[in-house]
Amino acid sequence: MVDVEFRVVSDRRDGLLLALGQTVIAAGFTLLRQRMVNSEEGVVLTMVVRGPENGLLLLEERLGTHHLVNSFEASPVDASVANAVSAPAAAAPAPAPAARSNGGAPKPASDDAATAMDTRRVEALLPQLARDYPNIFIQLLALEHDLPPAQREATLRYVGQRVGTWVYKRDFSLGGHLALADAVRHIALPAMRQLVQAELQDDTLRIKNSPFCHRGEHGSSCHFLRGMLGGLLGGPHGTEGLRVVESHCRNTGAEACCFEFHA
Structure with missing residues (x-):
């Protein structure tokens, strides 16, 4: 394995990190750290x-x-330095933990999810997502790429639930308790718009640019977004027994990914 630092110059900022991050992942590499600045x-x-x-x-x-790249430079990076910068910072605002069992470990949404997850990797990833939020899709797509197919849905839903709970506590916890339809409009919709192009049609949340579609997986594939919506709207701070259903997905040929909410 080799650690390399790329310095890329582009004319466009929007979508640059996501596009080049996908290029890195498609080539079999993992993105350890990224930084984007404006310059002359x-x-x-x-x-x-x-x-x-x-x-x-x-x-x-x-x-x-790549059509977004004007020029780039590559230079080797010492492995010890790369490991240090990719480790979660101790002061990073980690997402709020879920309810804890007697053993002190976060309690997953189900026993099946617990057996299907690499818990150590998930717990190391969460502080990085909190630090980089809302620019989190590169790390999530890298995780999705590395996971065995049987583990993807449970793991990404769990990570999404943890991130959704953290975003709720960070941005929305000071508001009053809302009915489900109002919570979808006033919590889920603005939270999703930090990440993707989202709109509300009746009581259905529609997302037109989910990055989790058309990546070689069959059926509905937006497991992280479904988990995040559950974390935003369910549990003690929201609607108990909430079920989030992805009724349509671009991965199956739909025009948009549609999420419905059932109590």
């Missing part, structure tokens, strides 16, 4: 990545020919 050259995106040495030339070729 344009938008400068710095990415520290890790992956197979024999795949480095392919990644450089894909970055060099």
Whole structure:
């Protein structure tokens, strides 16, 4: 494995991190750290990545020919430094933990979810998501890419639920308790709009640009978003017994991903 820092210059900021992050993941690499700033050259995106040495030339070729990239530089990174910067910062605002069992570990949504998750990796990822929020899709897509297919739905729903609970406590906890329909409009919709293009049609939340579609998985695939909606609207602070259903998904040919809410 090799650790490399890429310094990319682009004319466009919107969508740059997500597009190049997907390029990094598609080449078999993991994004350890990223930073984006404006400069006289344009938008400068710095990415520290890790992956197979024999795949480095392919990644450089894909970055060099990407339509958003004006120029890039690559330089090796010491592995110890890469490990240090990718570790969760102790002061990062970690998402609020779920209810705890006698053993002190976060209690997952179901026993099946607990057996299907790499708990250590999930708990290490959550502070990074809190630190980078709302720019979190690169880490989530990397997690999705690395997970065995049988673990994807349970793990991503659980991570989404934890992030949704954290966002609720950070942004919405000072408001009064709302009925479900009002909570969808005044909590779920603005929270989703921090991440994706979302609109409300009757009582259905529609998302037109979910990054989890068309990635080789069959059926509905927006497990993180479904979990996050449950974390935002369910549990003690919301509607007990809430079920979030993805009734339509672009991954199955629909125009938009649609989420319905049932108490």
